[in-house]
Amino acid sequence: MDRPMNADTDSQNVGSRFLSPAGQVLQRLPAFAQDPAALAPLYRAMVLTRAFDTRAMALQRTGKLGTFASSLGQEAIGVGVASAMLFNDVLLPYYRDHGAQLLRGVTMVEILLYWGGDERGNDFSAARRDFPLCVPIASQVCHALGVAYAMKLRRERRVAVCLLGDGATSKGDFYESMNMAGAWRVPLLLLINNNQWAISAPRSAQSAARTLAQKALAAGFEGIQVDGNDVIAVRAAVQNALDTLRGGGGPALIEAMTYRLGDHTTADDATRYRAAEEVSRQWQFEPIARLRNYLVNTGAWGKERDEHLQRECAEQIDRAVDAYLATPPPAPAAMFDHLYAALPAALAPQRDSALRFASPEDKRDG
Numbered sequence: 001m002d003r004p005m006n007a008d009t010d011s012q013n014v015g016s017r018f019l020s021p022a023g024q025v026l027q028r029l030p031a032f033a034q035d036p037a038a039l040a041p042l043y044r045a046m047v048l049t050r051a052f053d054t055r056a057m058a059l060q061r062t063g064k065l066g067t068f069a070s071s072l073g074q075e076a077i078g079v080g081v082a083s084a085m086l087f088n089d090v091l092l093p094y095y096r097d098h099g100a101q102l103l104r105g106v107t108m109v110e111i112l113l114y115w116g117g118d119e120r121g122n123d124f125s126a127a128r129r130d131f132p133l134c135v136p137i138a139s140q141v142c143h144a145l146g147v148a149y150a151m152k153l154r155r156e157r158r159v160a161v162c163l164l165g166d167g168a169t170s171k172g173d174f175y176e177s178m179n180m181a182g183a184w185r186v187p188l189l190l191l192i193n194n195n196q197w198a199i200s201a202p203r204s205a206q207s208a209a210r211t212l213a214q215k216a217l218a219a220g221f222e223g224i225q226v227d228g229n230d231v232i233a234v235r236a237a238v239q240n241a242l243d244t245l246r247g248g249g250g251p252a253l254i255e256a257m258t259y260r261l262g263d264h265t266t267a268d269d270a271t272r273y274r275a276a277e278e279v280s281r282q283w284q285f286e287p288i289a290r291l292r293n294y295l296v297n298t299g300a301w302g303k304e305r306d307e308h309l310q311r312e313c314a315e316q317i318d319r320a321v322d323a324y325l326a327t328p329p330p331a332p333a334a335m336f337d338h339l340y341a342a343l344p345a346a347l348a349p350q351r352d353s354a355l356r357f358a359s360p361e362d363k364r365d366g
Helices: 036-061 075-084 098-104 108-115 139-153 166-170 172-184 213-219 231-246 276-285 287-297 303-326 332-336 345-356 360-365
Strands: 090-092 160-165 188-194 223-227 252-257
Touching (some): 036 075, 036 108, 036 231, 036 303, 075 098, 075 160, 075 188, 075 231, 075 287, 090 098, 090 139, 139 160, 139 172, 166 188, 172 188, 188 231, 213 223, 223 231, 231 287, 332 345
Parallel strands (some): 090 160, 160 188, 223 252
């Protein structure tokens, strides 16, 4: 087995994988991956996610976007999860999951508006059932439990899919929600993006557990570990879990092993707490090159197609960025419009005050 993780993670607990970093098949591929051409959409989604990520970082560095959390090196997780979900399932993402959001129908403009501080970015035009990105650590696990419990009460064949980082597994929200999910047997899938770092805290400093997946055992349900740099492995594990959950099998947990190749966010400087050599070593395991290697090896992909895809992604992103930058800023009163269905009486005077100091154009918008 290859060694895709840092020094405190050995090759025996990477979990299930189908492709080596060189694109070699390690075991029989699942049904959806039997035809290499059928994997091209997954490759495209990962390439688009990284290109969008790169552009968003540039926008932030030039003062056109707020703090941004990169998914560099973790694209297989968001794409693998979202590609296995059904439209009526509910995604509860955390702040590094724009890859999953894009595949679920959230637009680039909406994501940029959100990171630009505009709540209109959370008013999804397509993914109406999905939750917005969650920045507080692990609070989305509580929300996901509630969503899954509602699905069970209504006898719906739907699943709540909650994405979280390895740092979130150290929070009480995670343990409490996991315990209740096991006791109530709700259709909840918890997907841990174990990128080895919770800001500056390495995985080894967060928990003495051999794996994060095994934490599910205490709550009475299964936890498995997969190679999060292998999009086939991620999708296969999620698809199997969702099929079981839809059949009433109770909650499940998947720990996807990957590595955060960039800073925690644009407000972070990872060079202060980890060695450049460690990061450099991890680039050989990143997920996009792995799938591209496989597709090229099978003759399903080539240089011309890759160059065309890069141009296509760049053009799509250019259009989205232009639309985002051309969006008029929200009116001052908009800060009151996206929190409550009906504005509480106590806040009405504050809204009136905001309108009083607004320009005539803003008053019309408000």
